[in-house]
Every structure is written in C-alpha cells, then in structure tokens.
Amino acid sequence: xxxxxxxxxxLIFAGVILTLLIFYIAVTVxxxxxxxxxxxxxxxxxxxxxFNEDFRRSLRYILAAMTQEYxxxxxxxxxxxxxxxxxxxxxxxxxxxxxARGIQVNFTFNKVLLQPQKLLFGKLxxxxxxxxxxxxxxxxxxxxxxxISANFSLSVPGSGFYGWKGQMLVLLNMTVYVNSIExxxxxGTKVTITLNxxxxxxxxxxxxxxxxxxxxxxxxxxxxxxxxxTLLNNGGGNYTIYFKSVNDKIIDxxxxxxxxxxxxxxxxxxxxxxxxxxxxxxxxxxxxxPFYPGVSKPEEVYALEVILNGTILxxxxxxxxxxxxxxxxxxxVKQFRVYSxxxxxxxxxxxxxxxxxxxxxxxxxxxxxxxxxxxxxxxxGDKLVFLLNYSNPGVYQQKVRIEWLWDADTPPPTYLVRMNxxxxxxxxxxxRYTLRLVPNEGFSFAIDWTFSMYYKNYHVEYSMNGxxxxxxxxxYWIPHILPAGNWTVLxxxxxxxxxxxxxxxxxxEYQNGYKEYYDDPGPFKHTEIALIPYKTKYxxxxxxxxxLRDHTDGRYYSYLTMISGxxxxxxxxxxxxxxxxxxxDLSVHWGTYSSSxxxxxxxxxxxxxxxxxxxxxxxxxxxxxxxxxxxxxxxxPGNRYEMWIWTSADYARRVIDCLAQRFxxxxxxxxxxxxxxxxxxxxxxxxxxxYSEPNMYHRMxxxxxxPTIVSVSAAL
Amino acid sequence: MTRGISRIIEAVVSSLLILSAFSISxxxxxxxxxxxxxxxxxxxxxxxxxxxxxxxxxxxDQLIFDSSGKVKQGWEQQFKVVINSFMPHNIIFNISIxxxxxxxxxxxxxxxxxxxxxxxxxxxxxxxxEAVFLKAGENVQISYVYTTRWMxxxxxxxxxxxxxxx
Numbered sequence: 008x009x010x011x012x013x014x015x016x017x018l019i020f021a022g023v024i025l026t027l028l029i030f031y032i033a034v035t036v037x038x039x040x041x042x043x044x045x046x047x048x049x050x051x052x053x054x055x056x057x058f059n060e061d062f063r064r065s066l067r068y069i070l071a072a073m074t075q076e077y078x079x080x081x082x083x084x085x086x087x088x089x090x091x092x093x094x095x096x097x098x099x100x101x102x103x104x105x106x107a108r109g110i111q112v113n114f115t116f117n118k119v120l121l122q123p124q125k126l127l128f129g130k131l132x133x134x135x136x137x138x139x140x141x142x143x144x145x146x147x148x149x150x151x152x153x154x155i156s157a158n159f160s161l162s163v164p165g166s167g168f169y170g171w172k173g174q175m176l177v178l179l180n181m182t183v184y185v186n187s188i189e190x191x192x193x194x195g196t197k198v199t200i201t202l203n204x205x206x207x208x209x210x211x212x213x214x215x216x217x218x219x220x221x222x223x224x225x226x227x228x229x230x231x232x233x234x235x236x237t238l239l240n241n242g243g244g245n246y247t248i249y250f251k252s253v254n255d256k257i258i259d260x261x262x263x264x265x266x267x268x269x270x271x272x273x274x275x276x277x278x279x280x281x282x283x284x285x286x287x288x289x290x291x292x293x294x295x296x297p298f299y300p301g302v303s304k305p306e307e308v309y310a311l312e313v314i315l316n317g318t319i320l321x322x323x324x325x326x327x328x329x330x331x332x333x334x335x336x337x338x339x340v341k342q343f344r345v346y347s348x349x350x351x352x353x354x355x356x357x358x359x360x361x362x363x364x365x366x367x368x369x370x371x372x373x374x375x376x377x378x379x380x381x382x383x384x385x386x387x388g389d390k391l392v393f394l395l396n397y398s399n400p401g402v403y404q405q406k407v408r409i410e411w412l413w414d415a416d417t418p419p420p421t422y423l424v425r426m427n428x429x430x431x432x433x434x435x436x437x438x439r440y441t442l443r444l445v446p447n448e449g450f451s452f453a454i455d456w457t458f459s460m461y462y463k464n465y466h467v468e469y470s471m472n473g474x475x476x477x478x479x480x481x482x483y484w485i486p487h488i489l490p491a492g493n494w495t496v497l498x499x500x501x502x503x504x505x506x507x508x509x510x511x512x513x514x515x516e517y518q519n520g521y522k523e524y525y526d527d528p529g530p531f532k533h534t535e536i537a538l539i540p541y542k543t544k545y546x547x548x549x550x551x552x553x554x555l556r557d558h559t560d561g562r563y564y565s566y567l568t569m570i571s572g573x574x575x576x577x578x579x580x581x582x583x584x585x586x587x588x589x590x591x592d593l594s595v596h597w598g599t600y601s602s603s604x605x606x607x608x609x610x611x612x613x614x615x616x617x618x619x620x621x622x623x624x625x626x627x628x629x630x631x632x633x634x635x636x637x638x639x640x641x642x643x644p645g646n647r648y649e650m651w652i653w654t655s656a657d658y659a660r661r662v663i664d665c666l667a668q669r670f671x672x673x674x675x676x677x678x679x680x681x682x683x684x685x686x687x688x689x690x691x692x693x694x695x696x697x698y699s700e701p702n703m704y705h706r707m708x709x710x711x712x713x714p715t716i717v718s719v720s721a722a723l
Numbered sequence: 724m725t726r727g728i729s730r731i732i733e734a735v736v737s738s739l740l741i742l743s744a745f746s747i748s749x750x751x752x753x754x755x756x757x758x759x760x761x762x763x764x765x766x767x768x769x770x771x772x773x774x775x776x777x778x779x780x781x782x783x784d785q786l787i788f789d790s791s792g793k794v795k796q797g798w799e800q801q802f803k804v805v806i807n808s809f810m811p812h813n814i815i816f817n818i819s820i821x822x823x824x825x826x827x828x829x830x831x832x833x834x835x836x837x838x839x840x841x842x843x844x845x846x847x848x849x850x851x852x853e854a855v856f857l858k859a860g861e862n863v864q865i866s867y868v869y870t871t872r873w874m875x876x877x878x879x880x881x882x883x884x885x886x887x888x889x
Contacts, residue, residue: 016733057867060778
C-alpha cells in the first residue's frame with residue numbers, strides 16, 4: 008500500500024517539476040522578448056539624430072549670423088549677445104521638446120583647442136587658439152578662424168541610455184599664403200588661399216563670389232575692392248586667386264602685398280585675413296637731444312597721429328620720410344594697439360603705449376561728432392593717436408609698432424582723460440592740468456578770454472584772436488572783437504578735443520555801459536581746435552581764420568594773449584611775478600611785473616616761446632610754431648607786430664600780448680576781405696621757478712624740429 | 724486492477740500538467756502583438772525620415788518662409804501637397820508647426836505658425852478629422868526641432884496613423 012502510493016506520487020511529482028521547468032523557460036523567454044520590445048531603440052535613435060542634426064545646424068547659423076553682424080558693425084558685444092540669445096532659444100526649445108520624449112540634455116561651453124601654438128610661414132609666431140564662451144573669431148592675420156563650439160550630455164533614462172557626451176564644433180579656417188603673392192603681367196596679382204572647416208575638412212565648393220579682396224589704392228589713398236580676375240580651385244580646399252585694381256590694372260609693388268581677404272563659405276560663415284600683422288616705424292626726435300645731449304627729458308611726449316596711408320602727423324604736418332609707407336589696414340578700431348621702445352630702437356622690449364582712434368573729416372582737418380567712436384572700421388579721416396615718449400637721457404629714436412589684434416573680443420581702450428561740467432564751465436582734466444573753456448553764449452559777460460589753463464594752485468587765461476579796442480571812460484577795453492560760437496567738446500580715451508567752426512563773433516561796445524553783441528556772420532570765419540592729450544604738460548591749439556569782409560577797427564590784433572591775476576588775488580604770493588620770452592637771437596628776455604598799471608616790455612625780437620611764472624611752483628607758456636611767428640610778423644604791413652608785456656589798470660592783471668598789430672590809439676587798421684590766417688601753437692604748464700622748461704621743450708612745437716621717420720616696414 | 728487504474732490516472736494527470744504548461748508557455752513565448760509593435764516603429768521611422776530629409780534639404784525654409792525670412796502667405800497648402808506626395812495612401816497625417824520664442828521670463832513659448840490645417844483627413848468644417856485617427860489602428864506622434872536659416876527655431880508636431888492596421 009505504502010509502496011503503491013509512493014510510485015503514483017512520483018509520476019505526479021515529475022509532472023509538476025517538468026511543468027515548473029517549462030513555466031520557467033517560458034517566463035524567461037517572455038521577459039526577454041518584452042524587454043527587447045520595450046527598448047524602443049528606433050525612436051531614441053531618431054530623436055537623437057534630430058537633436059544632433061539640428062544642434063549642428065543651429066550652431067552653424069549662429070556662427071554665420073554672428074560673423075555677418077560683426078563684419079557689418081565692427082562691434083562684438085551685440086553679435087555675441089545675439090549669439091547667446093539664439094543659442095538659449097534653441098537650447099530651451101530642444102529641452103522642452105525632447106524632454107517630452109524622456110530625453111535629458113545638458114549643455115556646457117568647454118575650452119576647445121582649435122590649433123596649437125605654431126610658427127606660421129616660419130616667421131609668424133601664432134599662439135594656441137581656443138574656442139570658448141560659445142564662439143571665437145580670430146581674424147586680421149594671415150590665418151583666420153571663425154569658430155563655435157558647445158558640449159552636451161544626453162540621457163534617455165526610460166531606455167537605460169545614459170551619459171552620451173558629445174561636442175559640436177563648427178568653424179571656418181582660412182590661410183592666406185603671404186609668400187605666394189606675386190604679379191602676373193596679364194592676370195594680375197596672384198595669391199593662394201586654403202580654406203578648411205571643422206576637423207580639417209577642406210572646403211571645395213567656393214567660387215569667386217565667395218571672396219572679396221581689398222588693396223590699398225595709392226591714388227585715392229584708401230582701401231578699394233579688387234577685381235577678381237579668376238579663381239582656380241586646386242582641390243583640397245586650395246584656391247588660387249588672380250586680382251587686379253578696381254580700374255582693371257596691375258597693382259604695383261609693394262601695395263600688391265598689403266591685401267585684405269574676406270571669405271564667406273556657403274554656410275554663410277565669414278573670415279577676414281590680412282597679409283601683415285603690424286607696421287613698424289623708427290621715429291626720431293629732433294627738438295631736444297641735439298641741444299641737450301644726454302639729458303633726461305621726461306616731458307618730451309608727442310601725441311602723434313597715424314592715418315590710413317601710413318603717414319604720421321604732428322600738428323597735422325606729415326613727419327618727413329623719403330620711403331614708401333605700408334598702409335594701415337581697416338580692422339575695427341578697437342583692435343589697434345600701439346607699442347614702443349623706451350630706450351631706443353634696439354631696445355628688445357616693446358611696451359604698450361596709450362592710443363585711441365579719432366574720427367575727423369576726410370581731409371583730417373576738423374574732428375567730427377563721432378570723434379571717439381570705436382564701433383567702426385579704420386577709415387579715411389581716422390587718426391590713430393598715440394603718445395610717444397623720449398624721456399630717457401640720450402634717447403632720440405624710438406621704435407613704434409602698430410598692431411591690430413587678432414582676437415575679435417578685444418575691448419576698446421579705457422578712458423584716461425576726464426571731462427567735467429562745473430556750473431557754466433566745461434573743464435577737461437588730463438590728469439595734470441585742467442583746461443577750462445569759455446562758457447557758452449549767454450553765460451558770461453564782458454568776455455576777454457577764450458581758454459583758461461589751471462595747473463596746481465593757479466591759472467592763466469588765454470585770449471585768442473582778439474581784434475581792436477573800444478574807448479571806455481578813463482581808458483580802453485581790449486579786445487573789441489573775439490571769435491564766438493559754442494564749443495563742441497569730445498572726449499576720447501587718451502585725448503580730448505574742443506572745437507568751433509563758425510562765423511559767429513563776439514563784440515563789446517560801450518554806450519553808457521558795456522553792451523555785447525553776437526554777429527553772425529561776423530567779419531571772419533574761424534576754426535579753432537584745442538587738443539588735450541592725456542598726462543602731457545601741454546595742449547595743442549590750431550586756429551584758422553578767413554576774413555569775410557573788409558574790417559576796420561582800432562589798432563590791436565592779438566594771436567594768443569596770456570592774462571593772469573584776478574580781483575581776488577591781488578598781492579597774493581601765488582600770483583605771477585615774472586615774464587620771459589625768447590629773443591630772435593635765442594637769448595631770453597625776462598623781467599618782473601609791477602603792482603600797478605605799466606608797460607614792461609615792447610619787443611619785436613620775439614620768437615618761439617613766451618611765459619609767465621612765479622617762484623612758488625607755477626608757470627605757463629605759449630610755445631608758438633614757426634608758422635605762428637611768421638604769420639604774426641607778416642599779417643599787417645609796416646612791421647607793426649610786437650610782444651607787449653604789461654600790467655593792467657584793473658586789478659593789476661599780468662599780460663603778455665603777442666600782437667600782429669601793436670596797440671596804438673593813433674589810428675585804425677583795416678583787415679582785407681579774403682585774408683587768411685592759419686597758425687598753431689602749444690600751451691605749456693610747468694612748475695615755474697624760471698623759464699628753463701619752455702626754453703628746453705619749445706622746439707617740439709616748431710616745424711623745423713618736428714620728429715622725422717627713419718624707417719618704416721610692414722611686419723608679418 | 725485498482726493499481727493499474729491509479730497509475731493511468733497519475734500518468735494522465737502528469738500529462739495534463741505538462742500539456743497545460745506547454746499551452747500556457749506557448750502564449751508567453753509569443754512576442755506580444757508583433758504586428759502592432761512593428762507598425763508603430765515603422766510609422767515613427769517613416770515620419771522622422773520624412774522630416775529629416777526635408778530638413779537636410781532646407782525644405783522647411785523654402786516651404787514656409789520667403790527669401791527674407793518672413794512667413795509666406797498660404798504656405799500651408801503647399802506644405803500639405805509636398806508632405807502628401809511622400810505619404811503612402813494608407814497613412815494619414817496631421818501636422819502642426821510652432822515658432823519657438825522666449826517670453827520675458829525666459830520661458831519657451833510655442834506660437835502656432837500654420838493658420839490652416841495641414842492634414843490629408845479634413846472634415847467638412849476644414850478641421851483635421853480626429854475621428855479617423857481614433858479609428859485607425861496605429862497612431863504615432865512625432866516631435867521634430869528645426870532651426871531655419873533666419874535663426875527661427877520651429878517645432879514640428881506630426882501625427883501619423885496607419886489605416887487598416889487593426
């Protein structure tokens with residue numbers, strides 16, 4: 008019984024075991040099958056493909072738009088901001104769209120190496136270039152890159168897909184082979200160019216329409232678009248371009264080597280390359296070292312101006328040079344940096360010196376309201392101003408290197424000059440002195456000055472182009488007429504300018520009291536420009552007058568008069584005590600002022616400086632140019648010019664009048680219509696205690712002793 | 724006799740157990756709803772491929788926008804014709820296209836670009852016939868992001884259904 012029972016249970020037991028085994032296998036197979044089905048591999052792949060493709064597409068368009076905006080505006084902040092805005096829109100849209108499909112995405116901007124440090128063409132040391140902060144543009148050199156990059160990590164937790172990290176890079180890289188430039192008598196100038204995109208992939212689909220070449224046209228003194236004669240696609244992203252001038256002529260050496268090449272690929276991405284990276288000058292001073300050899304001259308600082316054709320100006324006069332100038336190219340003006348030596352041209356250390364770009368009229372004579380506009384390219388009318396220092400003993404030559412930086416994120420220079428408006432006055436402070444301008448019309452009365460220069464604890468007023476006099480009870484009022492019109496003041500990072508260009512004049516009459524009149528047009532048109540460089544001891548003054556009609560007035564014609572002393576400082580030790588001026592034999596005539604109305608000197612033998620000073624640490628001087636002296640001595644026939652040094656009746660004010668027509672109450676003078684007067688001068692502040700400083704530095708402002716250029720070269 | 728009958732009963736019970744196990748296992752080992760799964764995948768692949776090829780050829784730029792980047796008048800009809808030309812006869816679609824913008828708070832807002840319906844099943848009121856989609860066996864929804872040449876980010880929502888798949 009027991010045995011039978013056991014045998015029957017065995018069969019059932021075996022059946023149960025087999026059943027369980029079958030179930031186990033079936034469930035395992037089922038699980039395997041359903042797990043495979045739930046992977047949904049295909050949808051993930053398609054979504055990731057969409058993500059990848061559109062990410063690349065959006066970066067490509069962002070870079071194209073950014074390069075186009077920057078190329079058009081010469082300003083980087085807005086294109087970069089727009090690029091980030093566009094990227095943010097895409098990123099948020101992608102996150103919103105793909106997260107609904109269970110995808111998690113994160114974005115980062117890593118620093119990605121575009122190219123390592125290298126020596127280009129065996130000469131040009133190029134540092135490593137990276138892309139970061141989404142985009143970078145490295146332009147204005149023979150090898151230029153526009154690049155955009157972003158990193159992402161992507162996970163699809165629902166499908167067990169985690170941590171896919173990717174980097175998206177889009178770029179355009181152009182190399183202009185500088186050594187390939189040569190002239191072909193028929194086809195024009197030849198240049199070879201290579202273009203690659205990301206991962207070194209050559210760009211093969213470009214035509215002549217994808218390129219623009221600019222060359223410097225010597226005849227028009229500006230950059231012109233060349234005519235591309237033919238383009239050869241050599242394969243592998245290599246192109247040979249033949250180009251001629253806009254008039255279909257061969258571009259002469261060496262100007263054929265100074266070219267700018269733009270390329271825009273068919274994705275819309277732009278790069279801009281220059282065949283040279285700097286212009287180097289050796290500039291020699293001739294004003295001090297020849298006369299004071301080996302002496303320290305800390306105030307010998309020139310505010311020189313470079314213009315588009317490569318010439319350098321001082322007081323709008325070209326520095327003498329007999330060779331050919333490489334032109335200055337036209338990057339956005341913020342790219343410029345100027346470097347100079349401090350110990351002569353063989354000094355291996357070039358240090359950055361303050362510089363700025365100013366916008367003047369196309370003839371470089373009058374500043375414009377866009378004076379210090381940095382959102383633009385360097386162009387006709389622009390002046391690149393820099394402060395060149397010869398302070399060290401015995402140094403009379405310096406090397407100057409004008410560079411245009413490759414990184415388009417280069418910021419504009421910082422402002423070093425400050426301008427304040429105090430009440431009715433405009434004060435321009437250059438960190439050493441303050442130049443105060445005569446208030447706008449209606450804010451002052453009985454005006455007898457144009458500028459006032461404050462230095463340390465005192466100031467001198469300057470009356471410019473004062474004409475005639477009027478009789479007043481007990482004496483005379485000088486001058487009868489002054490130039491008028493409101494000043495336009497423009498402040499740049501390292502130089503400010505105040506200018507007027509008008510025919511308004513100011514006239515004082517005495518009819519039972521002073522009455523003042525503004526005549527427009529007055530008897531003459533006048534242009535005055537005052538330039539105030541950063542931290543110099545001088546400011547520069549230009550004056551151009553053209554007489555619009557015959558004018559007869561009392562005999563007095565001053566170019567630039569110094570007046571010091573006020574009603575409040577009579578008898579004070581801070582007052583000016585001495586006067587001095589250079590004589591035509593280069594000796595110095597000096598003397599002291601009195602405390603009452605008197606004339607101290609009437610002299611025709613004046614030359615290139617006149618000064619007022621005391622022995623309490625204050626002095627100022629006018630440093631006229633040769634043109635000033637020549638003009639003042641020839642304006643009125645009959646040798647009526649004179650330097651008149653006197654103390655006034657009112658408040659014993661101290662005066663130095665530099666006169667084309669001496670003050671003379673015995674008759675009248677007549678200035679003829681069409682008479683042109685043009686001069687410039689420097690005005691100098693110093694510590695007084697004599698006249699050694701104006702005597703030492705005055706030649707800086709005399710044309711004969713202007714700096715000269717020893718050599719100029721373009722650097723790769 | 725009794726012993727033989729018991730043995731037979733035991734054997735029959737064991738066999739029934741094993742047979743029932745095989746029967747149940749058969750259903751477990753079959754891939755669940757193979758036609759359903761395959762057609763759904765195929766529809767999605769088809770939809771993505773269609774949108775991807777349009778994107779690769781800048782089709783969205785050309786169909787929706789003019790040369791200055793402005794939305795063309797009546798572009799929906801042309802868009803529908805193009806999509807229709809790619810569609811097999813048994814697939815129905817309804818497409819909505821949105822322009823993504825950032826609002827003042829920095830959130831994405833989707834503004835519908837198409838004023839007219841882009842669908843090959845339109846009811847008498849000119850609206851997409853949702854009933855047809857509901858009756859169709861397979862329905863898939865595809866989202867596709869596309870950046871235009873004019874830096875507009877658009878999101879394409881495409882609904883596809885396979886007719887007669889049930």
